[in-house]
Amino acid sequence: MRRLLYFLPLVICLGIALFFYRGLDLNPRDLPSALINKPAPEFSLPALPGRDIQRADDGLARTDLTTGKPVVVNVWASWCIPCVAEHPLVDRLAKREGVTVHGINYRDRPDAAAAWLKRLGDPYAKVGKDESGRVSIDWGVYGVPETYVIDGNGVILYRHAGALSPEILERKILPLVKGGG
């Protein structure tokens, strides 16, 4: 019994080592969102001009999130490199999976943003331009890209900060948009 007690420091040390080792794999950018399961903020953004398909009511507002169908909101900018990386997945989500994806163009020049969409393809239903970044702050955005899943009633179900990956798309986003439909 006494002898076992001498191993206690070793056991504690191993426990701490394990704790820190696990921490190595955690993503420091994975911040908890304050808005999960809360209604999306009230907002209204003017349309991004210069897109290929321009509709009259192209601005993005909160009413676009309460159509009864789940939608995805993707925050992006033409100056953002991970946005280029995730773009094929946003494209797939909109075109192949048939999900409505709206864009918020974060702190960008409208001409650069429109040219970016011409070059890489335009999967977005509506794109609101947030030149000041003010609406994005209301969403709790701290970097681009960020992706939100909204249910048909305007409640935020899920948020992903950083570029999308096929795993995130298939395991997190698709079940939410398809299951909640």
Add this chain to the structure above:
Amino acid sequence: MRLISALLLALSLFASPAAAVLPDEILDDPALESRARELSLELRCLVCQNQSIDDSNAELARDLRLLVRERLIAGDTNEEAMAYIRARYGDFVLLRPPVQRSTYLLWFGPIGIVIAGVAIVMVTSRRRRKNAAAATPTSPLSSTERTRLDAALAREDDNGDRG
């Protein structure tokens, strides 16, 4: 030359850490501005994560500094302005974590470890003292014991000399 470098070195002692606040952000009302600075020091820049927005040059930090000032001008108290930011970015935006159930370990853990350490030291030292007390002989050596001990020690010394 040496004088100049010595002077520069002496001057650098008076340098204070530079904040990232730009002149165009500063409010005209010094009271509001100092409140804004106070709040900025408490808010985490979410891009750099270990800097306050007062220190950070990130654009988001600038946006948040301007937002804090806007809220203060709109008549918010310090608490209301903090709550406004916290509602959007969660507890993580606060550099000083709030005392709540999920942070009890963080706040009280170190005190707990100190108390546990003191308790362990007290228990072991008391036990050691008790053991020491138990080991002391109750009666002094008798005269026969004393002569035998002296003889043994003397023999020991002889061996030591030879070796």
